[in-house]
Amino acid sequence: MLNRFQAKHPFIRRIQTIFICLAGLSVTGLVVRPIEAPVWQTVKSGQPELNLGELEGAVGQGVLIGVLGGFRAIFADLLWIQTNHYWQQKDQPKTETMIQLVTQLDPRPDFFWINGARMTAYDIPNWRIRALGGYQTVPKSVQNEIDYEQAMRGIELIQRAREFHPKNPRMVLEIAQIYNNRLKDTENAAKWFGKAAAMEGAPHFAARIHAELLRRLDRTEEAYQYLKAHHADLPDPESIAAQIALERIRDMEDELRVPALRRYLPTRTYRTLEFF
Numbered sequence: 001m002l003n004r005f006q007a008k009h010p011f012i013r014r015i016q017t018i019f020i021c022l023a024g025l026s027v028t029g030l031v032v033r034p035i036e037a038p039v040w041q042t043v044k045s046g047q048p049e050l051n052l053g054e055l056e057g058a059v060g061q062g063v064l065i066g067v068l069g070g071f072r073a074i075f076a077d078l079l080w081i082q083t084n085h086y087w088q089q090k091d092q093p094k095t096e097t098m099i100q101l102v103t104q105l106d107p108r109p110d111f112f113w114i115n116g117a118r119m120t121a122y123d124i125p126n127w128r129i130r131a132l133g134g135y136q137t138v139p140k141s142v143q144n145e146i147d148y149e150q151a152m153r154g155i156e157l158i159q160r161a162r163e164f165h166p167k168n169p170r171m172v173l174e175i176a177q178i179y180n181n182r183l184k185d186t187e188n189a190a191k192w193f194g195k196a197a198a199m200e201g202a203p204h205f206a207a208r209i210h211a212e213l214l215r216r217l218d219r220t221e222e223a224y225q226y227l228k229a230h231h232a233d234l235p236d237p238e239s240i241a242a243q244i245a246l247e248r249i250r251d252m253e254d255e256l257r258v259p260a261l262r263r264y265l266p267t268r269t270y271r272t273l274e275f276f
Contacts, residue, residue: 072106073106075105076105076112079098079101082098086098087123090127092127092128095119095124096120096124096153099116099119099120102116103157103160103161107164108164110161110165110168110170113157113161113171114170117154117158117174120150121153121155121182122182124150125150128146128150129146147182148183150182151182151183154174154178154182155178155179158174158178167201169201172195172202173193173202173206175192176195176196176209186213187217189213190210193209193210194226197230207227207245208244208245211248215255220255221256223252224249224252224256224258227249227252228249230245231245231264250263
């Protein structure tokens with residue numbers, strides 16, 4: 001009778017689940033200790049930058065996943081908390097190591113990939129420059145080199161993420177943002193914003209930024225034609241996104257000196273009256 005009650009009562013099942021999770025976390029702690037040492041040894045081996053090939057060998061990714069089994073997601077969450085700890089300490093090697101560990105352990109959440117890429121591309125360059133003496137001391141050429149190196153690492157991380165999230169426009173947008181904000185590479189930023197805008201579920205601002213970047217590249221006519229097509233495809237012509245796009249279209253028409261009779265006329269759907 002007791003066994004039957006335990007099997008059916010939801011509270012008993014929940015208690016059992018909690019105990020199993022606690023036991024799993026205890027086992028996880030034991031598993032991590034022997035793995036952690038070779039990881040940090042690889043990080044501290046005297047190499048100025050992480051060698052991901054050696055790191056993956058030291059971690060023993062396949063063995064770790066096999067041991068953790070269904071606890072991978074829980075363990076990845078715990079590791080991400082540790083990642084934030086090292087991030088707050090501005091510890092570059094350990095932060096980068098933990099980002100690799102977390103994303104390898106559980107590649108399903110896009111949160112790990114996107115925030116890991118932002119740490120890599122935006123925060124770590126500042127740490128490295130300050131460690132060399134600060135922005136007033138480090139030559140601009142060295143600063144640019146560090147910015148480029150870390151930005152490309154962030155992009156590489158997102159490119160790996162796309163293997164697991166091929167239809168997620170947030171991944172493509174993140175690459176576009178790094179090119180635009182960190183590298184000031186308008187050409188590549190325009191290309192990647194355009195790729196993102198073409199994906200299902202992409203936010204409308206991706207198309208507007210793509211068009212604006214084309215304008216900065218002196219490709220205003222191309223931007224004009226693109227934004228007209230984008231506006232025509234919007235489901236609601238009265239939405240804020242449509243209004244903003246139309247304003248940009250009018251600005252470009254002024255810039256291109258488009259005659260009044262040739263200006264873009266939004267198409268609208270009107271209800272027809274049916275008479276019986």
